[in-house]
Amino acid sequence: MLTDLIQQAGVVGAGGAGFPTHVKLNAKAEYFILNAAECEPLIETDKYLCRQFAPEIVEAAVEIGAHLEARHIVIALKQKYRREIEALTRAIQEKHAPIAIFPMGSFYPAGDEQIMVQQVTGRSVPERGIPLAVGAVVDNVGTVKNIYDALHGEPVTEKFLSVTGEVARPVMLQVPLGTPVLSCIQAAGPKLTEYALIAGGPMMGKVYTDPAEIAALSVTKTMGNLLLLPKGHHLAVQAAKPLKRIIRLAQSACLQCRQCTDQCPRYRIGHDMQPHKMMRGIFWEPEVRDPEEYLRLFGGAANCSECGLCEMYACPMGLSPRKVNQYLKGRLREQGLDAPKNPSPQAREANLSGRAATERLEARLGLRDYALHHDAGDSCILLQPEQVTLPFSQHIGKPAVPVKAAGETVRRGELLAAAPEGALSAHIHASIDGVIERVDAQCAVIRRKG
Ligand code: SF4
Ligand code: SF4
Missing domain, CATH: 3.40.50.11540 (NADH-ubiquinone oxidoreductase 51kDa subunit)
Structure with a gap:
């Protein structure tokens, strides 16, 4: 089947x-x-x-x-x-x-x-x-x-991913899962010795600035892109802004212009997601004790997809409704509050295209130069690293459980860690032929044989 x-x-x-x-x-x-x-x-x-x-x-x-x-x-x-x-x-x-x-x-x-x-x-x-x-x-x-x-x-057992940004040659790579991210970056020729790395896209990817953290990263089943940026690039700066400062800015600088709401994709398909209201309410959020009142004011935050359009594109003041929503979602969870769900929303606009044109977004994100120079073309570089590190949790659900021990020899494609019976999980397979150097509950390290 x-x-x-x-x-x-x-x-x-x-x-x-x-x-x-x-x-x-x-x-x-x-x-x-x-x-x-x-x-x-x-x-x-x-x-x-x-x-x-x-x-x-x-x-x-x-x-x-x-x-x-x-x-x-x-x-x-x-x-x-x-x-x-x-x-x-x-x-x-x-x-x-x-x-x-x-x-x-x-x-x-x-x-x-x-x-x-x-x-x-x-x-x-x-x-x-x-x-x-x-x-x-x-x-x-x-x-x-x-x-x-x-x-x-x-x-x-393998992944295709692009490497772009501050690199000499934007490239498409085909790599075994578990390949060190640093090897991927080297293949593209980084122009900087110190950089911020976004694993994923500039809107929703995770930002890393600590070299030790970057050195520990390996390619997973969900990693489709690596973007190198100068450490001072505003995407890196924005990601590092402390929550306290974000909330203080929301309280003091929000114009209530509604741009964030009008451009919010979830609002446009009819969901109860009006970020400008969250920005307005954040001022007195700590004072709201009544659960019903809390849900009425902030329950909509649960519908945020965290796409980032509000903070990276819509807001004329550079504020961060997405992060305010993240904070409010956490507060809803802490209080065990489940916001009501509209089972049959109606789109507020039939044509959702046009507003956040990709080219305009690139310019606003400060990525236009990379976009113009980026042409990975049809060539693809195959990397064959000496060692791979395979995390057992590359998916939603429970981590896979190792079925091999350190010292064992494995072939590419052999089962390395199995999804627990009946649980939401996924198997992990060896991505190269080699010997298992180390294995614990989190990951296995395989060294290439021969
Ligand atoms: S991050 Fe949330 S609030 Fe902002 S545009 Fe996306 S869905 Fe809407
Ligand atoms: S777009 Fe910015 S300034 Fe306008 S309502 Fe939203 S958060 Fe406030």
Whole structure:
């Protein structure tokens, strides 16, 4: 069965938080949507996969669609990705595949699955719900490529990722999972000795500035991009701002102009997410003791996707509604308060595209130069590191449990850590042939043999 093969191969969502794919696909759905929109600036990975593996992606999409009994199989990507659309269209025609291409505008966050579902189906996903609630399953293009491999007996052992920013040569890499991030950076020729690193996209990726922390990072199943920036770049500075200062600024400088709300993608698909109200209320938040009152004032924060559009793009004062929402979500959790969910939101605007155009966003983020000079093209460098470090938690849910001991020899693709029986989790496989140097509950280190 398709989901068994996917489970055995350890496939998880390659473009997001790493939700185990066999669980997601244990469903029937009207739509199967393949997410190839790659909406964060500078990331090249999904586009590369679409160009290089279009036949494999199309073949797997048909299999998944049949498994889901989907009436519509749709590949959604930006209209401006002409070469990718050409490659996919050719593969669809050659295979006579019942797949439609859905061209999207060039805006952020076109690749947010809730925004994509709204655009493709016209239906808004319920607040804090999943696309299946409106008859859709969405998988990222990297996940579908991994599903193709799983259906051919290949577990997930490698990753494609782009390296860009302050580097001599922006590159596309194909690396075994667990490859040291520093090796990836070296392959692109870093221009700086000290830098800030964003693992992921500039909007939602995690920012690292401590060299020791960067040196400890290895490539995981969900890491699709590395972006090097000067330490003083405003994305690094913004990420380092202490929460106290963010809240103080919100209290003193918010104009209540509503730009953050009007541009909030979740507000636009009809969710109760009005960041300007959170910014207004944060002033007296510590005084609100009554749970009902707290939910009335701040419950909407639970609907924030943390896409960052409000703080990186919309706010004319450079304030951080996203971080205020993060804080409020934490406070809701601390108090055990569960905000009510609207099960059938209605989009406030039918056409969500146009406002946060990717090019304008790049300029506002101070990334335009990298974008203009970035051309990873069709070449891809294969790295073969001497050592890999494989964390056992590269997915949502419980960590996998090691099934091998230090000193044992493993082959690439052999099971290294198994998902606990009955738990939401995913298998981890050895990504190179070698000897296990060290293993504990968190990770295994394998040294290449020979
Ligand atoms: S981060 Fe800002 S723009 Fe994004 S969903 Fe949250 S409030 Fe809306
Ligand atoms: S956009 Fe900025 S200034 Fe305007 S309401 Fe939102 S947080 Fe306040």
